[in-house]
Amino acid sequence: MNFKCLILLIAAIVKINVTESRRDEERRRWKNNRGFSHPVNICDIQDRGSKVHCYCDTIKVKMATRADCWVFNGGIAVDDPFWSTFYTQPNIEKLVFNVRADGGLTYIPSKVIAKLNHLKYLNIQYANIFNIPAFAFVNSTTLREIAMPKDKIMKLEKMAFAHLLMVTNLSIVENQISEIQQDVFYMLPNLQSLYLSKNALSLLYDGCFEHLSNLIKLDLHNNLLTVVIRENFQGLSNLITLDMRKNKLTMIGDLAFAELWNLQELYLDGNEIEFISERGFGGLGQLNKLSLADNKLKTLENNVFGDIQKLTVLDLKNNDLVTLRKEVVEKILENMKTHYGLISLNGNNLTCDCRLSWLHTLYNETRSKRLKNSLKYLNCIMDDKLEISLGKTIVVNTEHSPNIKQIDYRRDSEEEDLEYDKVYDDAVKNRELETVSPRRKLLHILEDKLICSNRLHSEDTFSPPTQDEVKYYQASSSEKSFFNTLLLVVFAKYF
Numbered sequence: 001m002n003f004k005c006l007i008l009l010i011a012a013i014v015k016i017n018v019t020e021s022r023r024d025e026e027r028r029r030w031k032n033n034r035g036f037s038h039p040v041n042i043c044d045i046q047d048r049g050s051k052v053h054c055y056c057d058t059i060k061v062k063m064a065t066r067a068d069c070w071v072f073n074g075g076i077a078v079d080d081p082f083w084s085t086f087y088t089q090p091n092i093e094k095l096v097f098n099v100r101a102d103g104g105l106t107y108i109p110s111k112v113i114a115k116l117n118h119l120k121y122l123n124i125q126y127a128n129i130f131n132i133p134a135f136a137f138v139n140s141t142t143l144r145e146i147a148m149p150k151d152k153i154m155k156l157e158k159m160a161f162a163h164l165l166m167v168t169n170l171s172i173v174e175n176q177i178s179e180i181q182q183d184v185f186y187m188l189p190n191l192q193s194l195y196l197s198k199n200a201l202s203l204l205y206d207g208c209f210e211h212l213s214n215l216i217k218l219d220l221h222n223n224l225l226t227v228v229i230r231e232n233f234q235g236l237s238n239l240i241t242l243d244m245r246k247n248k249l250t251m252i253g254d255l256a257f258a259e260l261w262n263l264q265e266l267y268l269d270g271n272e273i274e275f276i277s278e279r280g281f282g283g284l285g286q287l288n289k290l291s292l293a294d295n296k297l298k299t300l301e302n303n304v305f306g307d308i309q310k311l312t313v314l315d316l317k318n319n320d321l322v323t324l325r326k327e328v329v330e331k332i333l334e335n336m337k338t339h340y341g342l343i344s345l346n347g348n349n350l351t352c353d354c355r356l357s358w359l360h361t362l363y364n365e366t367r368s369k370r371l372k373n374s375l376k377y378l379n380c381i382m383d384d385k386l387e388i389s390l391g392k393t394i395v396v397n398t399e400h401s402p403n404i405k406q407i408d409y410r411r412d413s414e415e416e417d418l419e420y421d422k423v424y425d426d427a428v429k430n431r432e433l434e435t436v437s438p439r440r441k442l443l444h445i446l447e448d449k450l451i452c453s454n455r456l457h458s459e460d461t462f463s464p465p466t467q468d469e470v471k472y473y474q475a476s477s478s479e480k481s482f483f484n485t486l487l488l489v490v491f492a493k494y495f
């Protein structure tokens, strides 16, 4: 055996040993990996059978800041090992779950929220999360915005949203929540906007928002609320905007909004409000905009806006009002003359008579283009029989007939654009109506032709003349003198 042979033998043994140890290492690695039944990097999931697929801004480990995850293939269990793989991307700031199958996600993935120390924005949609339990968001100190639309949520447990120091915006729209109990929202010192629209809310427990002292906007539109009371809004001393459109409110009682000292905008459109008590808006000293369109208001109490002396925009469109007496708006009339003033009255069955003559003066005196436009197209209903029997034809001033084409196109803001569109629509509709009904443009009727019988001046409530009264006018149409006729009207009414 020569030296060369020995060398070769040693070399072979060393090689075998090296290969052995490499193989061991690989075996060890493989064994470790077998602990995970899913790929490690959630941004780079290769397994086509995975129940979750995420698309990130980068697939590099620990580099992704945004992940859009789709949940499908029958859904994922709360204890699935997949959830723990999120540690491969600890820098995610924005995380979205789109759930693509029924029952795909039935809980808030709290484990993930707890793991992601940079998570700011969480959005979960189309899930089946019937119930949000206490501390579901595990006291995250980084979350700023939580959105959970269309998740079939029915119940919010006490402390469901609690100890979330940085959350400013919370949206739980388009779910099936029917009530808000106390202490659901707790220790949310930075929450500014809370969206609860398009749920089935019919009950707000007293003080259910009381810990939200920094809330600026509360959106409750499209729910089933039938009553609104002061206790609903305890603690919301910084609220600026309250949206209660499209609920089932039928009346506004005394001091219903009195807790909202700083409220500037109140939207009550699309309810069934028939009555507002004289102090219904008591305490709303800062209110600037009040929208009551599409309700069932027939009359308004004399001083109903007396408490809201900063009001400049009042929307009363599409109600059942027969008039709007000057006394009702006396306290806010000066505001209406400013650049931003607006009273919308279109879509009511207003009667053309002296009670509306103050609108002529307002038209002349206001600096608001929006108000002028709105008044130009305001219709009222002329009682034809009364008109004829009084022997007075109301002079229609066609010379200054406002034409739709003449509307001033200069507008200052997007909001004004929207308002403008509405006015424009009303104008077109009203023009059509005018040809088939005794409707007149209020401003076409000369102010001194807007007459009332004497009794109207002194009476608060007014009802249109009865059939008998109308017959009486006709029977006495031979009377030449207008004043004689008036006397007879008064006579017929009281004797």
Ligand SMILES: *[C@@H]1O[C@H](CO)[C@@H](O)[C@H](O)[C@H]1NC(C)=O
Residues within 6 Å of the ligand: 135, 138, 139, 163
């Ligand atoms: C959140 O914090 C509260 C108060 O400190 C504590 O009672 C609760 O157990 C915490 N919950 C979680 C899930 O950390």
Ligand SMILES: *[C@@H]1O[C@H](CO)[C@@H](O)[C@H](O)[C@H]1NC(C)=O
Residues within 6 Å of the ligand: 145, 147, 169, 170, 171, 193, 195
């Ligand atoms: C808050 O969330 C709502 C609904 O997701 C969104 O429309 C709104 O723009 C958000 N507001 C802020 C200030 O982020």
Ligand SMILES: *[C@@H]1O[C@H](CO)[C@@H](O)[C@H](O)[C@H]1NC(C)=O
Residues within 6 Å of the ligand: 319, 320, 348, 349, 437
């Ligand atoms: C208003 O008048 C129109 C026709 O002039 C009528 O169809 C409508 O029912 C009236 N609305 C109310 C609330 O009286």
Ligand SMILES: *[C@@H]1O[C@H](CO)[C@@H](O)[C@H](O)[C@H]1NC(C)=O
Residues within 6 Å of the ligand: 360, 361, 364, 447
């Ligand atoms: C409004 O102004 C017009 C034109 O200046 C004037 O003829 C009319 O009398 C004024 N009407 C009222 C109610 O002040």
